[in-house]
Amino acid sequence: MGNTKIKDKEIQNYIDANLHADLHALLLKKSPFPAVSMQEIVQQIKGKQTAHKKFPFLLKEGIIFPPQLNLEQSSSEVTALYKSQILKGKTFIDLTSGFGIDAYYLSQNFEEVTLVEQNSGLLKIVEHNWTILNRKATFIHQNLEDFLKINKEHFDVIYLDPARRDQNKNKVFLLEDLSPDILQIKEKLLMTADEVVIKLSPLIDLKYLISVLPDIFRIEIIAVKNEVKEAVIFLSNEEREEITVNCINLESGESAFTFTFGEEESAQAEYSEPGKFIYIPNNSILKAGVFNLISERFGLKKLHPNTHLYTSDQKVTDFPGRVLEMETVESKQIKKKEQFNIISKNYPLKPEDIKKKYGIKDGGENYLIFTQSKKGKIILKSV
Structure with a gap:
């Protein structure tokens, strides 16, 4: 298990006292404990920092943490x-x-x-x-x-x-x-x-x-x-x-989305131009690639075969993802220095390029979606 001295109460108190210390600076110092190196102490500090975010059930007295790579894995x-x-x-x-x-x-x-x-x-x-x-x-x-x-x-x-x-x-x-x-x-x-x-x-x-x-x-x-x-x-x-x-x-x-591969293979998507609401499936569903089944299961229209955004005029409340109320706008209606969360789907420009082109600030509560319907490129803005 390595150095068993790391469990000593005095050393554990020192580790707890330095949970928010600059670890690079700490490594340059000499360990106050002859039996335990500063590298071993910093390893335990990193372990506790990781545990706070990743596995808080391990924040108990006496728990020992392994090297950083094992924590990451x-x-x-x-x-x-x-x-x-x-x-x-x-x-x-x-x-x-x-x-x-x-x-x-x-x-x-x-x-x-x-x-x-x-x-x-x-x-x-x-x-x-x-x-x-x-x-x-x-x-x-x-x-x-x-x-x-x-x-x-x-x-x-x-x-x-x-x-x-x-x-x-x-x-x-x-x-x-x-x-x-x-x-x-x-x-x-x-x-x-x-x-x-x-x-x-x-x-x-x-x-x-x-x-x-x-x-x-x-x-x-x-x-x-x-x-x-x-x-x-x-x-x-x-x-x-x-x-x-x-x-x-x-x-x-959000509720889980469960399906069989047979369902997706037989599903047919319907298409339309953007309605009042735009739906963005969560990433677990996008990973699964069930793009037609989403349309069929929730009664939503897809904007384009390669645009994984969906739309309706009546709001679907149990959709597993984001639901945004939006309207179609012209590029000239976008004002410089306005603040938006920018989404680019099936569109030639990435969000960073869009920000530069239109002089938009990132963030805030409103959204701009740059995408494509069957009729061509469109811009959607939060209502």
């Missing part, structure tokens, strides 16, 4: 809590435990929990923290491929979060480029558990996923405050008729 408390509501059973195993945030939440509805992690120092930190949190688990220090080769036990649920960077630390997205290679170990995973749950990059292409993994029966696209954070896939040996996709925008108050 961890799921947030809000996404882990959401996923935990989907899974339940008797036996759960996380094959890529990391800092254990997902494991802590996802395993809450299981009787027996196993964590596998190849980084021994990180695993010891997690084991220590789980003791503080009064959570029990079997902790196994091993590479997951080696574990799968010798394991004889069957689990209700396997969870894994593959590394999404190559040896040069560049981001990778194809399943065969991840570590581990999902396509190579897929059969072994499905022999080892009834259900396999894999966290993937939010940038991954859903149609590609379905083409290479026919065992998928569910996909969760998880956004937090309209930023897509994760795509989570669920695999099983059981045959299912349709793949269910659930788009959720946490901390937004």
